[in-house]
Amino acid sequence: MFIRAIALLLFLYAVALGQQPAPILPDPKLTPGDAFEVTVQDLCVPGYTKKVRNVPAEMKREVYEAYGVTAHGPGDYEVDHLIPLELGGSNSSKNLWPESHRTSPWNAQVKDRLEGKLHALVCAGRLDLKTAQQAIASNWIEAYKFYVNPNPPVSEIASPAAAETPLNADQVWVNTKSGKYWKPGSRYYGKTKQGQYMSQEEAIQKGHQPANGTGE
């Protein structure tokens, strides 16, 4: 009996080790945030983020390792820029962390909304770039509550199926492989293998172009 109980405890311990908790906030020691030496004028040019090098696969592996994420399924996480590229964030390991797509209500999709909002405010001259960088780097959830909505997001977008629903009816669908976007009602709206919903303004700011010249 005693041996069985020990065996059960060892099994549960092993299971617990194998199931890493999804980190919701970045570890400030590992990921304090880091930014390039860029100006608002640099950032607010369409296509700016495409000028930044892609994060090398080896660096992504190091980020997962640093956070103790030893195994994960496709779509569980993305290696996120804590200070996003569109706010001048860099590819330094100081700015990268494994961000969950599955947790609720706070997840990668919600942070994307904050990033779009802050970018729009900065480019409109309504928010200082350094302030935006510090806000999202220190606590992105508090920044969301301050700049987007004081209430937690109600949409359950932690599952892949839910993430395939636009947050607003006027959002476009960006084919992230081709860089082209489709407007609501168009043939490939929400239907390409790789893509995501975002506002048309954000799509243009990120350098995406309308499919077939019009997005329709």
Add this chain to the structure above:
Amino acid sequence: MVQENEFMELNHKLTQLLKGRTILSESGDEGHVAITFDDQSTLKLNVAGQAAVSVGAKVKAVHETGEQFQVDLEEGSSVRVRLENPGSSVALRDKSGAVQYLG
């Protein structure tokens, strides 16, 4: 020490931009290197240590892995540096100051 480039990954994006540009001048101080090319573009590097740059040479390719960064020149030599903060230490701007590359 920086390893030979066969152990380093080709930086496609920066190679496409810099290939064929000729180094006009080099400046900098401890921790910083600025290389100006014949089209008046400037490559700024935040480095640990110093770098020896061959003025007049033409860029062939750029390799980068971790903190190791290497610009290969057509004449056969190369500029090798150790980046101070990989992923945040390389910036290329054109003659008007517009961003061409960050990494």
